[in-house]
Amino acid sequence: MLNGKAAERKISVETVQRVLAAAKDVNYTPNALARGLRQKKTHAIGVVFPHLRNDWAHLIMRGVVEELGASETVPMIVCHHGDAELEARLLRSLVERRVDGIICNPLRNGMDRYRDVVRRGVPLIFLGDAPKGLDEIPCSAWDPAAVHLAVEHLLALGHRRIVYLGSRDNRVISEARRHVFWDSLRQAGLSPSRRDIILSSTSEDVGDGPLELLRGENPPTAFFVEYDDQAVSLYQLLDDAGVACPRNVSIATMGGSPRSVSAGCCLTTVSAPVVDEGRACAQRLMSMIDEPEHKPERAYVHGGSLLVGQTTGPVANSKPGSRGTP
Incomplete structure (x- = not known):
């Protein structure tokens, strides 16, 4: 009667009202466990x-x-x-x-x-x-194909050596994101190298790998970062080392979490349909x-859209004298 099936069981309206009134008087609470x-x-x-x-x-x-x-x-x-x-x-x-x-x-x-x-x-x-x-x-x-939106944006800005920064993760979707990144570069006629994939121990850690690449020969002009937590960490690492974004290097990421706009910068990111x-x-x-x-x-x-922030711009060394030394 208290479960809303009084009519189905042909219980009179008067009886229902009396039972409901009595239940209210004793502050009856149904037993969900029972x-x-x-x-x-x-x-x-x-x-x-x-x-x-x-x-x-x-x-x-x-x-x-x-x-x-x-x-x-x-x-x-x-x-x-x-x-x-x-x-x-x-x-x-x-x-x-x-x-x-x-x-x-x-x-x-x-x-x-x-x-x-x-x-x-x-x-x-x-x-x-x-x-x-x-x-x-x-x-x-979330469809890993969304990675292409960020990579396509970097390619359109003239970047030709883009490094992937992610976590050491062998799960299905994480691996698929790396494949989408790889395929996006190949579709643009590029020949990416295995050394352009940097995998850290966690989704927040970045290590010293990015700085080592920037200080080496033929440094990358952009990073695609799998998680926005890592992208924030990368931005802070580069800023501490005197590497300016996007003047020296560009960063694009995924997720669109509040952290991507609360780290002293507004990251270029692909928002997730969370x-x-x-x-x-x-x-x-x-x-x-x-x-x-x-x-x-x-x-x-499916879903997500590119949100262009302050961390991506044209290739710095395409403008003479505009690129600093990391």
């Missing part, structure tokens, strides 16, 4: 993030909540902070709480953890990237929950 046991659903999903910084998680959750809409399903948010053992505990805790499904931005090497979730009958979908060798687990991610990513991931997870036999494959969320 209802979950009866329905074999908890109406809760887990969302596993690496962090909550830079507004990314907030925008993902906006899309997730929009997709959940007026349903009874609520998200439970946890963060692993790059710690594999913590992620394992969090996944185990979500499974023990009988969540109906899990959205997870995965670490690079968690094959056993993720397969264990699936073995326990909990629908799992990867957000943003996926470890190699887990094709049986679907993934919803809300759409969250919405698409939630939609696919809910379809897996409602139709267990449905096994969606990897899917890309």
